[in-house]
Amino acid sequence: MSAKKPIKHKARKRFGQNFLQDQGIIRQIIRSIAPHPSDHMVEIGPGLGALTEEILSEAGALDAIELDRDLPPILRTKFFRYEDKFRIFEADAMKFDFNELRQDDDRPLRIVGNLPYNISTQLIFHLLSHAGDILDMHFMLQKEVVDRLAAKPGDNNYGRLGIMAQYYCDVEPLFIVPPEAFDPIPKVDSAIVRLTPHKTLPHVAQDLTMLKRVVTTAFTQRRKTLRNNLKELISADKLEEIGIDPTLRPERLTIADFIVIADQLSSTQ
Template sequence: MSKKPVGHKARKRFGQNFLHDQGVIGRIIRAISPKPTQHMVEIGPGLGALTEELLSACDGHLDAVELDRDLVPILRTQFFRYADTFAIHEADALKFDFASLKQDERPLRIVGNLPYNISTPLIFHLLSFNGLIHDMHFMLQKEVVDRLAAGPGDNHYGRLGIMAQYYCRVEPLFIVPPEAFSPAPKVDSAIVRLVPYTEPPIPAKDVRQLQNVVRTAFGQRRKTLRNNLKPLIDAERLQQLGIDPGLRPERLTLAQFVAISDALTDAAANTPPCEPN
């Protein structure tokens, strides 16, 4: 059963596609399994298709982050009876301080139907708050979910998947067809669950160094590690680490990227400071 959204025209500049298929909505809520007293956070609630179900399931607290100022009064009116537990933050999620939502010991459970144009930078932004988050459930273009879950050798494997898998367990859940939305997008969407690790399975000595290595390695995907990582590490050192410098970056495992990062961290720690003139 589907119910078409009314009262607000989707805006292309915000990448809005409003979910309206009740069967899909129910399946998403079952996957999230919100519980009373949990602290839920919804990014981009739109016309409230998921919001209604989340509020009904978790009578603890729900914060919503919405960029479209025209939607804010619609949501406040629609859910006025939850005024004590439902807070809407008119803000850009890419710049929002999610730590500001933390009020007690409860971790955040984050949910969102994310537009394609902000999905990658927003996920990187949220990973910086991973210590405050219990889990994240996102509706994304299927291509983005493929990138999040890809392993070495996969064409979708790259910076997004490597860093997401460093911080989180990534679980693709199910595909959502275009007709579940209004307006219908031109591609399939998918639901993914990200569960932050308490401790990364393969911890890097300096995660900022790891981020730099991965970013540099994928600067030009078609080039080899020898060329892409030349500003950071030479081919001989890569061979000493058991890594073929002739490989392209998508062939390396997360553990190998961490090994390169740790080698650079150790080298920097052992480099004596420059003498002042």
């Protein structure tokens, strides 16, 4: 993400780079995040440091994870005066072990990032696996992805991403960011979303792997009923027995409903 023109770095399509340059949007994002001197912040894909600079001036520590090897030298030079609290990891966030950042720090992580559209869903699933180490997450995402994250039963956007995100977190869409706020200008609207991991899960599955399997299978063909989509896992009669209408389409079920199905399967294996 970039705020200043003098730094020359051409955005790379293969990294999904779109650098944020609108100062008004930057300030609005920082107000939403509200960094504090006691915070251990983590920025995924800092780019040219538009948000980094604002976060460093407020937070107690900031770790940045950047895949583009040309950018860390620029960031280290730009923020040399913060070297006592600023670290850059030249790594792929998709493969990064976020537990590593807490080995010498008992503060939960506050994660921010302008996530590339092409990997945003996979990266969010990766981060959800570290939810116990995270206080909150603020992401810039394609608006369509934010709509899916926040969707409720019955919505057209409701599916695997929203169900699993909401299993772990409270999801709060904050505001839309227009394409003109970036360089280069993307072809889609973006949005800021806040994910706050539940301190206590409102619904707990006996076997999380089974829950993921049930949800994924149920939405394989979202226009078909549970009777059809889940027939390889559970019979229509058994669904009725546990209180689930097999004639419903998957988008009609709540997270608690999917857990009932998953727990039934777990208990019979």
